[in-house]
Amino acid sequence: MSSSLSSSTAATVSSKEVSRQRFVNVFEGIVEELTSILRSYKMPQEAIDWFQKNLNYNTPGGKLNRGLSVVDTYAILNNTTADKLSDEEYKKVAILGWAIELLQAYFLVADDMMDQSKTRRGQPCWYLVEGVGNIAINDAFMLEGAIYEILRRHFRQDSYYVDLLDIFHQVTFQTELGQLLDLVTADEEHVDLSRFSLDKHSFIVIFKTAYYSFYLPVALAMFMSGISDTRDLEQVKNILIPLGEYFQIQDDFLDCFGTPEQIGKIGTDIKDNKCSWVVNQALLHASSEQREILDKNYGQKDDEKEAICKKLFKEMGIEKIYTDYEENIVNKLKQEIDKVDESRGLKKEVLTAFLNKVYKRSK
Known part of the structure; x- marks a missing residue:
């Protein structure tokens, strides 16, 4: 066997x-x-x-x-x-x-x-x-x-040439908007956790990652396949953008809780003062004492302070919060995929394939 x-x-x-x-x-x-x-x-x-x-x-x-x-x-x-x-x-x-x-x-x-x-x-x-x-x-x-x-x-x-140019220009600008908010929110020289929020994190990851990493590949294949109805593009966008956000939240979680052997790199989000999903969840649930610990230790180029943050995240149950989030978003995405209208040539299988690549990945 x-x-x-x-x-x-x-x-x-x-x-x-x-x-x-x-x-x-x-x-x-x-x-x-x-x-x-x-x-x-x-x-x-x-x-x-x-x-x-x-x-x-x-x-x-x-x-x-x-x-x-x-x-x-x-x-x-x-x-x-x-x-x-x-x-x-x-x-x-x-x-x-x-x-x-x-x-x-x-x-x-x-x-x-x-x-x-x-x-x-x-x-x-x-x-x-x-x-x-x-x-x-x-x-x-x-x-x-x-x-x-x-x-x-x-x-x-080709008849879809302008569509290709249009989507590349649009997605490039969207990605640069995400990068802009990331840069002005998470300044490594001036750590200020009050600048962080889950709404900002959501905007950053959707614009900086989801559009060009998830929506763009599918839209390009659709254009070349002659599937360019705006209703179909909206269908895939409404699923692939939340999927891309889930992918980045997963990335943030692995950066903090994954091992270097597992993820193939040493996580640096804590030291780099990243506006990550993990720290935003911690800020959302922190007591005044826990917030004080975060303010003193997050975003510092110091191994001991990084370890303090990781210990705090574990004590706060961030792993359980992530597991609950993952199951919830995956169930919602599966339900949305089931509703996809395939009458104009779009196939649910495209979206399921993307979801399967992301769900429970460990690197």
């Missing part, structure tokens, strides 16, 4: 690797296309080399969940699987997936500079790479500009 299970697991892993490699192969073609654009402008070779390094260092190194979700969603909407798509059809939808990964890279390069982060995906942040420094600001702009170059080259003749 165990050998058949292990062989099944191995097959799943192998299938995921094949799927990921096919997706990565498309990116290599994108780099070549963008390089040809620079050559057509007679850009000197040293600048071309720099742009290629920027693209390859910052774009393909993550989990690629957002980009792969576009491909998987498109396949579900068209009653097939990703591996059954023709090379031409696969390439086109994968390019939309890479457009989101370029958007993610643009955000991360800029975000790391704003936060003065040291590492990203197990390597130095781009601005800390030798010789880069503040050039990373322009490199971030170029990652964003690359999105519109590849959209123009591959989708200009």
Whole structure:
């Protein structure tokens, strides 16, 4: 029994690797296309080399969940699987997936500079790479500009081209609004917990994460599948935005209560004075004495003070509050998915697949 299970697991892993490699192969073609654009402008070779390094260092190194979700969603909407798509059809939808990964890279390069982060995906942040420094600001702009170059080259003749441009511009602005509120709320230099609230946290995570990580991949696959009725876009938005908020609340919880082995990183939300769901729940339920402990210890670059906060969170029963929240939101989302109108081509399976990836995840 165990050998058949292990062989099944191995097959799943192998299938995921094949799927990921096919997706990565498309990116290599994108780099070549963008390089040809620079050559057509007679850009000197040293600048071309720099742009290629920027693209390859910052774009393909993550989990690629957002980009792969576009491909998987498109396949579900068209009653097939990703591996059954023709090379031409696969390439086109994968390019939309890479457009989101370029958007993610643009955000991360800029975000790391704003936060003065040291590492990203197990390597130095781009601005800390030798010789880069503040050039990373322009490199971030170029990652964003690359999105519109590849959209123009591959989708200009399609009826939904304007929809693609419109949603990328809108979601980019929404994400930047979330980042703005995050920056002005959680100033690491001036810790003031009275600035925090669950309403602010909700706005930050919806605008900074949910729109581009959950709604955008599905909307892009819908446009390419010919499903663009505003009623259908609203249906998926009304489920994927709360799902994206749940995902980030889960992330906040794991940052505090998960182990580095479990989540693949050392949680820093407490030391970084993050307006996280955990601290907002603590503020909501804190006695005057507990609030005083939080005010003295939260947002400090100190291991002992961080430990005091974690101990307090445990004593306050934040883990139970989170478990209750998770079961409640998942039940509500399942009920909403059951109500989805599939008459115009939308499929409940798309939304269920996203929920299944998030529910009870541990990393």
